[in-house]
Amino acid sequence: MQQLLNGLFIGSIYALFAIGFTLVFGILDRLNLAHPAVFAASAFVGIELVERAGLSIWLAIPLVLVFGGIVGLVVERVAFRPLKGRPDAHFAGLISSIALAGMVIALLQWRYGPDTRRFPAGSFPDTRLQIAGAQVTVVQVVILVVSIGLMVGLTLLVTRSRLGRGMRAIAENPNAARVLGVDVDRVTATTFAISSALGAVAGVLFAMNVNSAQLGMGTAIELKGLAVIIVGGMGSLPGALVGGLVLGLAEVFAVQYIGSSWRDLIAFGLLFAILLLRPQGLFGARKVRQV
Amino acid sequence: MAEPILVVEGLKVSYGRVEAVHDVSFRADPGSLVTLVGANGAGKSSVINAVSGMLRPKSGRIMFEGRDITRTPAHELVRRGLVQVPEGRQVLSTLTIEENLQLGGWHRGKAAGAAIASMYARFPVLADRRLLPAGALSGGEQQMLAIARALVAAPKVMLMDEPSMGLAPKIVDEVFRVIEEIRASGTTVVLVEQNARRAMRAADYAYVLQTGTVVQSGPAADLLADESIVQAYLGIDPA
């Protein structure tokens, strides 16, 4: 049971992070590789807010959300919008977002140095709870609640709101959306902001979970996030959610039964298996792009 | 006679490397039905896409209600009442019928609700299936959805790009009946069609396009009776 819960906690962070990838891929058909850098940056920013500004962690989380949103707008404007309509747009978008990621990480190193940072002592309550015979900390519960809450909120946004309809329209057929009067540029930018905001919260939650932030945390989770969206299906929100939880659980159980050194391979194993057997992923309906 | 609601002058449009439209001019009076006919590749769609803001013209001028809209983007034009029903219908098949209609009302906010209700009244088959994905509809039904969607935007001018394409003759009749009804309600219609005779029968004024220029124009009834249209249309040089 303990393992199950552990798997859910880490899995919900994976899912929250992966949703950022899948939102952008769904609407733009591009992979935003600056996303993991935002993940890392927001962990550092979260720690700084608590440490230097003395804010409570509960206030820092929403601020980090806003920070992520703003960075998302910048990424869209600088790395993706200028490439609209270029024939090599997919490849170029990959490269330009890699470039931005590099810049972000370098700036993090400049501001925070290369060492691991931690939350100051006493940042979060120490209480532990008992749930069905397993021990969980308050922090872990908060992680689960915040992640699920944000994902539910996003699902409502996408399925019920005007903005969500616009996003889905653009994801299916950007020209048809334009002809209907949807301001495609504005909706795209908003989608980027939302996806980055979610990734930012995932970053700070992850840092809370392990009480540390390192420069390399973005790359460490990047491939797992990619594995999640491929397994779940590119562009599918429920896919990202289910994929993330599945990965989290699989990892935890793998550590238990096989050994911790093989934990990271689980993601790749799933990834390859899905790519070979069902390339559109568990929930994906899109045809795998031909070029 | 009222001022024309839509005026196009000297339009030149390139689609990629192709100069699809060399020099097209036409006008539409308010409440009239104007049709642009011509063989495939004559440039009709490019003209419509330039007018609706989907393509930037290379040169020329487009005036809507007296204002220059040559460089205005599509989403702004929809807000002002210039709405296109695109070629091939392009309904969003993964969204429900209701959501498609709601998207038609993107700019209208609350007022869209009443418009959507009246669309359901007018097209019961859409009402019956409103929560089904639009991809489940037949070709003719999708055409009705595309038209209804455009109507939700409360257009002053409706640009229709080949509404009869790929539809069986009986369904085409239905489509044309709806078009005439729309015109009768006061909306100006600019109709682009490959099905030239049917379009000219419905229209007040007709322009015949061939390889990017207007080769003939006049009251639709006159052109309909003119046999030389057939030759111009099929690209046959008169002997």
Next chain:
Amino acid sequence: MIAQYSATITFIALGAIFAYSFYAVLVAGQLSLGQAGFASVAAFSAVTLGPDPDQVGDLPALLVAIVIGMAVGAIAAVVLGLPTMHLRGVFLAIATLAFAEAVRILLLNQEWSGGAQGMSVPKIVTPAIAWIALAVVAYWFWRQGPSRYGRALAAIREDELAARAMGIDVGRYRLSAFVVAGAVAGLYGVLWAFFVRLIAPEDFGFSTAIDGLVTAVVGGSTMFLGPLLGSGFLTAIPELQRALGVEAGWIRPFLSSVLLLVVILFLPGGLASFIPRRVRMPPTVGEDFGSDHAGLATRLHQASGETVAELVGLSKEYGGVHAVRDVDLQIRSGEVVGLIGPNGAGKTTLVNMISGLVPPSSGRATVLGVTIGRTPAHRVAAAGVSRTFQHAKLFARLSALENVLVGAHLVSRPTFLRRMVWLTSARRDERESLEHAARCLRRVGLGDRATTRASSLSYGDQRRLEIARALAADPSLLILDEPAAGMNHVEASSLSTLIRSLAVDGLTILLIEHNVGLVLETCSRIVVLNFGEVIASGSPDEIAADPVVIEAYLGSAEEDPGGPPNGSIAAGTLADPTAGPDATKRV
């Protein structure tokens, strides 16, 4: 002074070699990021399996290690390349990146590779060795570019579908590019190992993979000097930094990322795009019809009147929609058959089936002896079918001449390996290919545009270039898909003349066109499609007079005499004209 920079010089060479392993697949348009994995496994294998330098001497040990490393790298590339054969773009990038990471983790947990500690390796590599290796690699890619093989890779990069239609077996060429990438990455791994004295799986991780890609992109992937330029530039940054006395560790990655962003936004061809690309010139020989072409594989053509294509009940449906319905068609050698019909009638779908790009849903078809549906497109092309496309699918960044050279893929001889050793027979074969290509260009009137980039040509010229390219394969059946689109009367008329002269030369031609006038004056027989079915077939005179055809195009002015349908989609919205006088309008 030299000693101070010796490490830098070596790193530039090594970085360039690694970048070449990315270049090897980027020239074919494949975004593979698994090269770090190839390098890793090659390095560890070579160090483990290779002989001890103390026993056999430094250089022999290194050479054996290199051979082992390159072989292992190549094998690893096959292991990755085969299952990912059908992946493209983003999916391929992710799969290959995951492979590299998986290799890293695997090696981390192995005893023989020393686990996380890694292995210590004697330092054998000197700057000279590194640069010699680099020179060999660069030489390989220099000779590869202008060869038939190199052009085929470039064609796959520019437009994979068109490459298939030219007879290029995309799968095989892709895999070969992978193997080359694997071997080059293996070379890098071994050289790196014998230079840095200690190798650990971490050295070949995620950031290494990205670094290699960045170097290749910054340098440019369309010209063989690209990786060298990229490596030089990127390695120069920390040197410059040191020279200026700026010591911060974050500046180098920041600057190289900024450089990458600037390059990709404003200079997509990389630094190499500053070097003007030497375009192949056609030979200035006179007209050369009917001479003996030893360098070109000649083709056997059908005798006049024999059946070239036979379609029986051919159909294609997409989810319930019948694009092509039950078409019977026979094409005989020497005919010029026109295929007309309104928009959406199924003409292009039919032709896509005949050329092997789309499998039929039902029915049978045989074209030039191959069965349609079971034969991949490049084999259909090999059988003698050549085509143009509705929206010109040219190889945009190649010159007109190079486009036609790709078209001649099936009839020209492979020259790459012979080019490596500068054999004169290779030069002769290449010259014959060039002459052949130049002839095809002159045939369509583009003789003076041979060196122009395809994307810079006017639209009319682009369409003619497509025809020249299709002709280069010496086809038995030439399919033209709307070649006159966008042309005015004068241009269409000269196109008609060209087509008729091709028929006189013995080509069988299938022509799809909307310009009915052009079809009437060019074709010997016309087939009319509507809603996927054949509605008429006959001579031009018969078709021009057929009211069914006229109606299909212009439509009927009258309403359908059958009355409003049952279950009308707009039922109840308008007054039903066949209903009685007391029928009311439903609101």
